[in-house]
Amino acid sequence: MELLSGGEIIIRALKDAGIKHVWGYPGGAALHIYDALYRQDDVHHLLVRHEQAAVHAADGYSRSTGEVGTALVTSGPGATNAITGIATAYMDSIPMVVISGQVPLTKIGQDAFQETDMVGVSRPIVKHSFLVTRAEDIAETIAKAYFIAASGRPGPVVVDIPKDVTDPSYKVAYEYPAEIKMRSYQPSDKGHRGQIRRAVQTLIGAKRPVLYTGGGVVLDNASEHLIALAKILNYPVTNTLMGLGGYPGTDPQYLGMLGMHGTYEANTAMHHADVIFAIGARFDDRVTNDLEKFCPHATVIHIDVDPTSVSKNIEAHIPIVGTCNSVLPEMIGLIEQSDSKPDSDAIAEWWQQIDQWRADQGIYTASRYEESSGNCIKPQDVIKMLYKVTEGKAIVTSDVGQHQMFAAQYYLFDKPRTWINSGGLGTMGFGLPAAMGCKLAFPDCDVACVTGEGSIQMNIQELSTCSQHNLPVKIINLNNAALGMVRQWQDMNYSSRYSESVYEESLPDFVKLAEAYGHVGMKITHIDELEEKMRECFAMKDRVVFMDIDVDRSEHVYPMQMPGGSMRDLWLNKTERT
Amino acid sequence: MKRIISILMENESGALSRVVGLFAQRGYNIDTLTVAPTDDDTLSRLTLTTQGDDHMAEQIVKQLHKLIDTIKVVDLTQGAHIERELMLVKIKASESDIRHELKSCVEIFRGHIIDVTPQTYTVQLAGDSEKLDAFIEAVGEMGIMEVVRSGVSGIARGEKFLRV
Numbered sequence: 001m002e003l004l005s006g007g008e009i010i011i012r013a014l015k016d017a018g019i020k021h022v023w024g025y026p027g028g029a030a031l032h033i034y035d036a037l038y039r040q041d042d043v044h045h046l047l048v049r050h051e052q053a054a055v056h057a058a059d060g061y062s063r064s065t066g067e068v069g070t071a072l073v074t075s076g077p078g079a080t081n082a083i084t085g086i087a088t089a090y091m092d093s094i095p096m097v098v099i100s101g102q103v104p105l106t107k108i109g110q111d112a113f114q115e116t117d118m119v120g121v122s123r124p125i126v127k128h129s130f131l132v133t134r135a136e137d138i139a140e141t142i143a144k145a146y147f148i149a150a151s152g153r154p155g156p157v158v159v160d161i162p163k164d165v166t167d168p169s170y171k172v173a174y175e176y177p178a179e180i181k182m183r184s185y186q187p188s189d190k191g192h193r194g195q196i197r198r199a200v201q202t203l204i205g206a207k208r209p210v211l212y213t214g215g216g217v218v219l220d221n222a223s224e225h226l227i228a229l230a231k232i233l234n235y236p237v238t239n240t241l242m243g244l245g246g247y248p249g250t251d252p253q254y255l256g257m258l259g260m261h262g263t264y265e266a267n268t269a270m271h272h273a274d275v276i277f278a279i280g281a282r283f284d285d286r287v288t289n290d291l292e293k294f295c296p297h298a299t300v301i302h303i304d305v306d307p308t309s310v311s312k313n314i315e316a317h318i319p320i321v322g323t324c325n326s327v328l329p330e331m332i333g334l335i336e337q338s339d340s341k342p343d344s345d346a347i348a349e350w351w352q353q354i355d356q357w358r359a360d361q362g363i364y365t366a367s368r369y370e371e372s373s374g375n376c377i378k379p380q381d382v383i384k385m386l387y388k389v390t391e392g393k394a395i396v397t398s399d400v401g402q403h404q405m406f407a408a409q410y411y412l413f414d415k416p417r418t419w420i421n422s423g424g425l426g427t428m429g430f431g432l433p434a435a436m437g438c439k440l441a442f443p444d445c446d447v448a449c450v451t452g453e454g455s456i457q458m459n460i461q462e463l464s465t466c467s468q469h470n471l472p473v474k475i476i477n478l479n480n481a482a483l484g485m486v487r488q489w490q491d492m493n494y495s496s497r498y499s500e501s502v503y504e505e506s507l508p509d510f511v512k513l514a515e516a517y518g519h520v521g522m523k524i525t526h527i528d529e530l531e532e533k534m535r536e537c538f539a540m541k542d543r544v545v546f547m548d549i550d551v552d553r554s555e556h557v558y559p560m561q562m563p564g565g566s567m568r569d570l571w572l573n574k575t576e577r578t
Numbered sequence: 579m580k581r582i583i584s585i586l587m588e589n590e591s592g593a594l595s596r597v598v599g600l601f602a603q604r605g606y607n608i609d610t611l612t613v614a615p616t617d618d619d620t621l622s623r624l625t626l627t628t629q630g631d632d633h634m635a636e637q638i639v640k641q642l643h644k645l646i647d648t649i650k651v652v653d654l655t656q657g658a659h660i661e662r663e664l665m666l667v668k669i670k671a672s673e674s675d676i677r678h679e680l681k682s683c684v685e686i687f688r689g690h691i692i693d694v695t696p697q698t699y700t701v702q703l704a705g706d707s708e709k710l711d712a713f714i715e716a717v718g719e720m721g722i723m724e725v726v727r728s729g730v731s732g733i734a735r736g737e738k739f740l741r742v
Contacts (some may be wrong), residue, residue, distance in 0.1 A: 119592060124603045128646040131592070148646060183742060184588050184649045308640040311633075 001173040006135035006166035007036035009174050010099065013142040015042040016176040019070050021061065021440060022046070023054035027074025028114060029101030032166035046440070046469050049461035051078050053433035055085020056459070059094050060437025063420045064395055066221060068095040068149050069437065075101045076114030079160075080121065084427060086156045087125040091424025092242060093219055095154035097145045098122075104164035105133060118160045127155030135165050135172045147180040152187030153306040154219060191303065191322030191330065199277075199301045199318045200334045206275035207346035208297075208353075209235045210266075212258065215242030215423070216280015216304060218416040222324035223247070226279065229332055233342055236354055238266035240281050241408055242423040249412030250392070255354065256363055259287040260561045261405045264361035264570060264578070267561070269354055270295055271568035278302040280324050283313040284424075293566035303327050361559075361572060363409060368558050368573060372527040379403060379478045379551040382530065383410035386448060386476060389534045394446040395420060395438045399431035399455030402484035405557040407450040429458030435473040436465060446474065446538055453479045453507055453548075463517040466544045474537055475514075475546045480553045481507060488556045492571075514546035524549040580609075581635050582654040582661055582732040585624040585642055586740050589615050593647040597624060600641055606630065610663070610707075610729030621649070621742065627707075627730050650740055658735040664702070664728040665710045666692075670721035671699040680720060687713045698723065706730075 004012060010033050014022065022045045026034040037045055048054040051073045058069030069089075073082045079100040089096045103112040119129045128148050130141045138161065145157040203209065217226050223246050230237050230253055237247045238258040247254055256263030258270055270276065276298040281287070288294045291313060302316035303324060310319040320327055358365055372378040383406045386394070396411055397420040398404040404421055413419045420438060422430040435449040449456075456477055466473060478484075486501040511521030520543050524533050530549070537545040559570040562577065570578045587593050594613055601608050606628055613624040630638065635653050642651045654661070671677045680699055684691055689703035703713055707730060714725065734740070 120595070123596065123599050129592070182646070185646045306644070308637065308644055312637060 001175060003171040004174040005032070005036070005168045005171050006138055006161070007032035007168060009135060009138045009172070010142065010161065010166065011036045011040055011043055012174060013139045013176055014070065017142060017146045019068070020044060022070045022072050023048055023057040023061075023437070024072030025051050025054055025074065025078060027078045027101065029075035029103055029163045030072065030078070032163060032168055033072065033099070033101065033161070035168065036166075045072070046465070048433070048465050050459065051081035052085050052429065053436075053459050053462045053465065055082045055096070055098060056088065056427075056430050056433035057437040057440075058096055059085060059089045060397060060420055060434030061441050062089075062094050062096055062437070063434070064417050064438040065441045066417065068097060068146055071096070071098045073098065073100050074114065075103055075118070076116045078114075079116050079118040083122060083125070086122055086158065088422045088425045088427045088430060089156040090125045090127070092215060092422065093154050094156065095149040096156040097142070097149050097159060098156060099159045099161060102131070102160045102162040105162045106164065108162065118158060122158045125156070126158050129158040129160065131160045131162075132165055133162070135167070135170060138165070139174060139176050143177045143180050144182065148185065187305070189305070189323040189326040191320040191327040195318055195320045196327060196330055197334065199320060200331050200338065201340075202275055202299055202301060202318060203233070203277060203331075204335065204338060204340050204342050206235075207343060208273050208350045209233070209275045209277065210255075210269050210273040211235055211237045211277045211279060212240070212270065212281055213237060213243045213246050213279040214240040214281025217243055217246035217324050220280060220305070220324040221416070222280070222328055223416045225325065225328035225332065229328055229335075232332065232335055234347055236269060236351070238262070238270065240284070240287055240423075241421065243281065244408060244419040245413035245416040248414040250414055257408055258567070259284075260289070261409065261557050261559065263363040263409075264366075264559055264572065265354055265357040265363075267559070267567045267570060268357050268578075271566055272353075273298045275299050275301065278304075278316075279328070280304060282309040285313070288313060289561045289567050289569070290564050295567065363559070369555060375526055375550070377524070377527050377530065377549060377551050379406050379480070379555055380410050381527065382476065382478060382549055382551060383407050383450065385530050385534055386450070387411045389531070389538055390446050390448065394418070394448045395442060397421065397431045397435040397438060397447065397449045399449070399451040399458075400426045400428045401452050401455060402480075402488065402555070402557050403450050403452045403455075403478040405485075406478070428455040431455060432459050432462045432473070432475065436462060436469075436471045439471040439473050440469070448474045448476055450476045450478070452484060453477060453481065453503070453510070454483045460513070463514065463519060463544065463546075467518050470542075472540075472542050472544050475544070477510060477546065477548045478551045479507075479510070479548050480551050480555070482553060484555075485557070491556065510546055510548035514544070517544075519544035519546055521545075522547045579629065579631070580655065581628050581630055581638070582659065582730055583626050583628065583635075583638065583642070584652050584654055584732055584740055585626075585648055586616070586650040586742065587622050587624060587645075588647040588649070589620050589622040590647060593622065594624070596645050596647060597626075597642065600645065601628070604637075604641060606634070606638055610727070612729035612731055618742070623740075625729070625731050649742055652734070652740055654732045654734060657738070659732050660735060661706045661730050661732045662704055663707050663710055663730050664704050665713070666726040667701045667703070667714070667717070667722060668724040669699050669701065669717055670697065670723055672697045676720055680717060683713070683716055687716070689713070
C-alpha cells in the first residue's frame with residue numbers, strides 16, 4: 001500500500017472521488033495541501049481572487065453539471081470569506097465540498113494567527129461538517145463528505161483540516177474506501193407505495209389541477225419524467241424560480257413562473273386550483289404570499305426528498321417523501337395502468353379558463369411595460385434580445401435584484417441546468433463567479449451573466465480570474481445606476497425616499513474597467529444598437545465581453561404579489577391591480 | 579405542551595452542538611437537556627424537553643432526524659413513558675425545628691439527605707419534574723441556598739426501546 005502525507009492524501013482522494021476541478025485560494029494553513037497539488041496533474045486548480053467567488057464558481061459548476069463542486073480555502077479569513085458561498089449553496093441544496101485549512105491541532109483554541117472555528121462558524125449553513133484530526137482519517141472523511149453532499153437532499157459539506165494533519169513528513173498508508181456506509185445516514189429515495197397510489201387517484205380525479213414544480217426536479221435530473229407526466233395528463237405546469245428549465249419554457253402547457261413576480265396566469269391558476277401537485281418545491285414565502293390565504297380550494301400533494309420540507313409551511317394532504325426520479329416514474333406507471341382517466345371535459349374547461357387569463361393578462365401577451373424607444377432601453381427588452389441572439393440556448397447566470405426577475409420572466413428556459421441563480425439566499429455577487437463555473441464545464445456553450453451595476457461590483461475582481469483561466473463569459477449589465485429592487489420597494493412602500501439606493505456619479509466606467517482586465521467592453525445607450533452589439537458580443541467566442549447597457553431607471557418588476565394577499569392578489573403594473 | 583424528545587446519536591465531537599444549534603436556528607427553546615454515552619460508548623443518548631404543539635413537535639423530530647449524526651429520534655410524549663429527573667438541593671438548616679421539619683419532608687418525598695453540616699442539609703431527590711417542583715414549593719420557606727437539576731431523562735414504557 002502506498003504511503004502518502006496528509007496533503008497528498010487530500011489531493012489523491014479528490015481524484016478518486018472523481019473530482020477534476022477545484023476552485024480555491026492558498027494561504028498558510030493550506031500550504032501543504034497546495035504543495036501536494038503542485039506535484040500532480042490529475043486535479044486542476046483554478047485560482048480565484050476572493051474565496052467567496054471560489055465557492056460560487058464551484059456552485060455554478062455543480063448547478064450546470066449536476067456534479068459535486070469543490071472549493072479549497074485556507075483558515076481564518078479564507079474560511080470566513082467562503083461562508084456566503086456556502087450559505088448560498090445550502091439554501092438552494094447544491095452539492096458541494098469545501099475543504100478548509102485550519103491552524104495546527106496544537107494551536108487550536110489559542111487564538112492562533114488566522115484561526116477561526118470553521119466548523120462552528122459554518123454549522124447552521126452546512127449539511128454536515130468534519131474536523132479531521134488524523135492523517136489516517138482524511139481519505140474516508142473526504143469520501144464521506146462527497147457521499148453526504150450528493151445524496152438525499154444535497155448540500156454543502158465542510159471538511160476542516162489542521163495544518164499538522166497535512167504534514168509532508170508524516171506518511172500513512174492510503175486507501176480510498178470502495179463504499180461508504182453510515183449507520184446514522186441512510187437516505188432513501190423510494191416513496192411510500194400507498195401514498196403514491198392515493199396521489200395518483202387524487203391527481204386523476206382533479207378538475208382544476210396545477211403541477212407546481214421546483215428546484216428538486218432540476219437537482220434530481222427528473223425533468224424528463226415531469227414532462228412525461230404533464231403530457232399524459234395534459235395538466236398545466238408552473239415552475240418556481242429554482243425550477244425554471246425543469247419544464248420547457250416554450251411548451252404550451254407551461255404557465256410561467258409563479259410567486260412574488262410570477263405570471264398572472266400561474267398565480268391565478270394556483271389560487272383556483274382544486275389539486276396542487278408540488279414536486280420538489282418547498283412552499284417558500286416568495287411563492288405562497290400569505291399562508292392563511294394560500295390556495296383555499298386545493299388538495300395538496302407534495303413530493304420532496306426532505307421530510308422537513310413536507311408540511312413545514314403548507315399542510316400536505318398527501319405527503320410523499322422520496323426523490324422525483326423515483327416517485328414520478330412510479331406514478332406514470334400507475335396512471336398508465338389505471339382504469340380511470342382524467343375528466344377530459346373538466347380539464348378542457350380548465351384550459352379554456354387558463355387561456356382566457358393568458359389572453360387577458362398573460363406576461364407574454366399583455367403589455368407589462370411600455371416598449372423601449374431611443375435612449376430609453378427597457379430591461380425586459382434586453383432579456384428578450386438576449387433570448388433572441390442566443391436562440392434560447394445559453395446558460396444564463398444571474399445576480400440578485402430586478403435583473404434576476406426580468407431574466408426569470410423573459411428568458412424562456414427549455415432545458416434544466418441552464419438557469420443558474422441564487423434563489424434561496426439571494427446573494428448579490430453570485431452571477432459572475434457562477435458563470436465561470438458554468439463556462440469551465442461547458443466551454444462551447446454561450447454563458448451569459450445577467451447582472452446589474454450593483455451586483456457585479458460585489459465580485460468584479462473575478463474578471464481577472466476569467467483572464468487567467470480563459471473563461472470567456474459574457475456579462476450583460478442592466479445598468480440603472482441604482483439598486484433597482486431596493487428602489488422599487490422604496491417607490492412602493494417608502495414614498496420614493498431612496499435611502500442609500502442610488503450611486504449618483506460614483507459608478508466606474510465599466511468599458512474601461514473591462515479593458516483594464518484585458519477584456520472587451522461595450523456601452524449601449526440606444527435601443528437601435530442593442531441587437532447589433534449583442535450579436536457582436538456573442539460572436540467573440542474567445543473573449544470576455546462586458547456589455548454595459550443603460551436601462552430605464554424607473555422600471556419596476558411586475559406582476560408583483562401584494563403583501564398579505566393571496567397568490568392572485570397582484571400589481572399588474574404601476575397603476576393596475578387584480 | 580411539554581415534549582420529551584429522546585435522541586440516539588453518534589458519540590462524536592460536534593454532535594451535541596449540532597443539536598443545540600438546530601434549536602437556536604429554528605427558533606425552538608430547550609427547557610432541559612441531558613446527554614451521556616450509552617452502554618455502547620460509540621453512541622450518545624440525549625434527552626431534551628421543549629414546549630410545542632403537534633405540528634412543531636413533528637418538525638423538531640424531523641429536523642433532528644435530518645442531522646447526519648442522528649440515528650434515532652422519538653417524541654416520548656407521543657406514548658406511555660417514564661420520566662425522571664435528579665435534583666440536589668442545599669437548604670439552610672441551622673435550627674433544630676427546621677432540621678426536623680426538613681427531614682420529614684424529605685421522607686415524604688422519598689428523598690435522601692446526602693450531606694449535613696451544622697448550617698445546611700443537602701437533599702437528593704429523583705422523580706418527574708412535577709414532583710421536584712412540588713418539593714421546592716414545600717421547602718421554599720425554609721431557605722433554599724442552591725438547586726441543581728439534571729434535566730429530564732426518559733424511557734418508553736413496555737416493550738418499546740430505542741437502540742441501533
